[in-house]
Amino acid sequence: MNRALLSLFFYANLAIVLAIAAYRAYLYAAAPDASALLVRQIDRIEAVAAEGGPLRFAVVGEGNNSIGMLEREVIPRINASDVDFVVSAGNIVSGGGEDKYRSILQILSHLDIPYLLTFGENEFEEFGSTRFYQRFGPHFYSIALPQARLVFLDATGRTPTDWQERWLRDILQSGEDRPVIVFVGHPLVAPEHETLFEPDRGAWSEPDDRDRLLDLFDRLGVDMVISAGAATYSDQVVDGIRHIVTGGAGGFVVNDETSFYHYLDLSADRDGIQADLVRIDTAPTPLAQRVEGLWFFVYSLFYVGWLNFLAIFSAFVLTAMYLYNRLFRERRYYPDYDLRVPVDPGRPLRIVMFTNTYLPSINGVAVSVNRLKTGLERQGHEVLLCAPSYDDQRPEAGVFRIPILISLGAAFRLANPFHRQTWRAVREFQPDVVHLHHPYWLGSLGLRMARKLKVPSVFTYHTRLEQFAHAIPLPGALFRNVIAHWLVRRFANRCDEIIVPTPITRDYIHLIGVDRPVHVHPTGIEVERFRQRNPTQLAELAARFNPDGRRILVTIARLSKEKNLDFLIAAMKELKARQAPPFRLLIIGDGDERARLTSTIRDAGLTSEVRLVGSVPMQDIPAYLALAQLFVFTSVSETQGMVILEAMAAGLPVVAVNATGVDAFVQNRRTGMLTEEDLDAWTDAVHALLVNRSERQTMARAALEEAQTHSIERFAADIVRVYLIAIGAWERAGKEH
CATH class of the missing domain: 3.40.50.2000 (Glycogen Phosphorylase B;)
Incomplete structure (x- = not known):
């Protein structure tokens, strides 16, 4: 694959991962203001129940943030029916993440009637318990209506079971004169038929705990227990209590006789409870129904969890590309002993330089660049120096000033790398070589121009970036030990020739993995x-x-x-x-x-x-x-x-x-x-x-x-020789290709 295209693919995936990480941070920082939504829902339900007559409501389970089924099939059917409200028996979200809760709020907004939610395993995971509590209300609660009492338990273990059982004894009387329906997030009685996936387990899954709760239900006169936690439908009576498992409002179902899309239609009054199954078949054949079930599951995964999928996929791509680069890319661990002969163009050179700092700012790089420019011009070469502009700058021949974006005093001037006149000036200058004095910002701009103009690039390593970790808004150790060296290595390996001022700096350049030719030439002085x-x-x-x-x-x-x-x-x-x-x-x-x-x-x-x-x-x-x-x-x-x-x-x-x-x-x-x-x-x-x-x-x-x-004269002559070597190598490479 073309190296430039591979590089673009790599950075595109890196950008995706970083963007998703930033979006996740935003979700946590900018959570919606919705709170205690169940209070308003209960007020609406109590108002309907106070009118008298049987109370009719729908029950859904395993909604799993389903767009294809819950939002587009189940909710429209419930809205079209005569039910007074809808209850989730648990797992209406596919996970407890912020994105899942935001999505379910959007889905629930399509309901024309009030709703009640059971706190299930999916609502609990990924620190979802706090989100549920803040947006909807408590993890366990009860509603006493004239027609029936509805009890919602927390089966996740978030709330201690002994506390909830004590609470049940306080609110329920053995002589309750109205039906009692308990909603719990996982089945207390195993479904009638074997399921493809094991049902959810929770706080009352252990036999002793389950038996204790069921015995309490019997003593307190509970009539019906409705659970989610399994993608199936099961309806059975155990010890006089009717147990219904409903898990067909979304997620993955097999679409056979025991696992299919459905919801419950319940009617309750003081005389009892009637529960009817409403099956949802949208495909004409059993095979089409199974394909449809898989499609709805995948569709919801991409629609709600697409960020997770994209982040994981991009992370795998980055890892694969990194491993490929480490394992299969040819590397040169020894110096390049190919004969590097300078060419003589028979005329003065035209040299473009890029630097992030220059006079009137007084620092080592600015002074070094100025001396090199002076020495080159004394030898008759033409120089175009591209540098940031300064408030107190003096006109200087051969210096092109680039407008700045950010100024933090004379020491830090961030020039505009998109300045169109810079491109025009460099193109019109028609350089033989581009000399870069920083491995970032204007240095990166100069490298792009060199490649665009098809001329060699030379990089002088002036500054130990790791020593500036205190001035970078990143963890100091991360920048000092990783990022600074990676930045220098990556930039240097994209240039044709490297210049360093001392032998020990040459050793460092080789140590961090730079495999380009390195020349030692300290800056001259007058x-x-x-x-x-x-x-x-x-x-x-x-x-x-x-x-x-x-x-x-x-x-x-x-x-x-x-x-x-x-x-x-x-x-x-x-x-x-x-x-x-x-x-x-x-x-x-x-x-x-x-x-x-x-x-x-x-x-x-x-x-x-x-x-x-x-x-x-x-x-x-x-x-x-x-x-x-x-x-x-x-x-x-x-x-x-x-x-x-x-x-x-x-x-x-x-x-x-x-x-x-x-x-x-x-x-x-x-x-x-x-x-x-x-x-x-x-x-x-x-x-x-x-x-x-x-x-x-x-x-x-x-x-x-x-x-x-x-001396400056010797320094300039040495650098010119590096330029001529780079030009010669560039010309030979062009002839070979």
């Missing part, structure tokens, strides 16, 4: 820009942030939870407690944690030692780094940590928590110090470099030397 010094600007910054001549530590980080700034502040508190040389930490960056971090700094007594500088223009970053003697970094969520390379280019040794995105650039005890995420060990490293000027200077020189190998 080394010379970080070596430039402006004495006037340095003097101004020193007067502002270091008037008392302390040793300056600096870090650059967004003020958000994943940057681990609480650890950094705790280390500064420990450093102060150790009476280290006077120091001041400048934290450059802004974010949604600013207010909380300000309070944390104040509560720790560090208002003189730690300053939240806020967001700083990119062109001023070198000056702030030149002011410092040491760069500190505690984030554990980086894929690269470009600010570390920038600090090294400025000639600063680095003290950092050993984590991905850091260990690729900081060589422990050569360009800086790496420790575990341990407060004492990390503070020790900072303290050691603060007091050892010679070691600081040695590491500073090594850091600068390392940084000079990561």
Whole structure:
């Protein structure tokens, strides 16, 4: 089957399952206001009975939410008869779910006369007892009419049997001068004929319990017991009490001499009870009747329980597709050693990029994308960068701004993926390759465009999504351990080439199951820009942030939870407690944690030692780094940590928590110090470099030397080679097909 069609089928079934789950949640949250409906029904019945004369009513059993039989055959016949009301002997619903109760309310609305319901096994299951109680009334009750007394028992076990038996003794007198009819949800006496399915069992099914109740009926003068609980008709007298089992108002019947569609027509007055069977035959032959019975059952299943059926079917389809994918899809567990040769088109490339974030927002991805764009354009290539729009954005050649749908400050801009002008701009640009910088939203849009335009797609893995679980409205462990990795794997495997900034990130990409070619290329930096010094600007910054001549530590980080700034502040508190040389930490960056971090700094007594500088223009970053003697970094969520390379280019040794995105650039005890995420060990490293000027200077020189190998020009050239490899592979694949 075509892969795209298979994918569409998979997501269609997934959408069905999710939609049904949402609908189920809606049913529970938006239950109808109908309550105590039996009270109004009893008032209407008592009004009719008060007129005198025999009381005539119909009795149905095993309605089972039947549309074909109960709603379309039984109810119209009852409405056309002269009965005063109708009684369900039990199981008028096929289950106790919210959808079943909503359906039966709709069916009962077709009645022209009042009704009474017996609480049976189907009404009870799936937490249905509460729904029955709220919508209709109590599970057991009695109606004393001039012509007869009607008693409804709860045979499900929901109400204790000894309580109900005590209640019966209270309301019934042995000398009752009117007939007594008891309705109970399961048969107390086995039906006369063997049934296809075993009758329902309930609270009085055990022999001792049944005999005790029947003996109580005999002593209290009960005349008739009517039960549901079996798809049959049975009428027999046992110990002077007439027992009728009626189960033909819906559900599955065999349509033979003992199991057929029917209802009872009863007439009661003080002289006694007359019960007549009303058989419903709608098919001309026995075979047609049996087929009809099966059809009515299946029809009701689909009509009332179709959501259950659809959910189960879709779940099976999803499971089957998953197993097929796991068992039969060919997988590549070793690297692809096919010769991947870059092609030379003989002209500059046209490159389209898609990113969910860009300048003026200051973050690692935005800066990395900007540097790549700059480097590519310096080499003569044409770039069209598609990015969200910002309120304070500046015009920039080669940047196409997409209107946003949702804005939560500068850090989160949700661009409109349906913007038609975006499609038009990309088509008119006629790209040779599409470069994607996020595995979702605009990244997904760019991937669709690449496929539509039949050009290769390249994906750069910038961000450890699992570290943002705190910002996602899903269970943290679920997103962190499953969804984030699934999202990256699924997206990356649909692209042609993958770029990562460090070897350890490449290992992660392979570990989660990405089988596409992976290239390691860290983002370049403008080394010379970080070596430039402006004495006037340095003097101004020193007067502002270091008037008392302390040793300056600096870090650059967004003020958000994943940057681990609480650890950094705790280390500064420990450093102060150790009476280290006077120091001041400048934290450059802004974010949604600013207010909380300000309070944390104040509560720790560090208002003189730690300053939240806020967001700083990119062109001023070198000056702030030149002011410092040491760069500190505690984030554990980086894929690269470009600010570390920038600090090294400025000639600063680095003290950092050993984590991905850091260990690729900081060589422990050569360009800086790496420790575990341990407060004492990390503070020790900072303290050691603060007091050892010679070691600081040695590491500073090594850091600068390392940084000079990561220029923007080299970075751009490496990425162009990946583009040419992707184009070559795409062209070869096209020729093979």
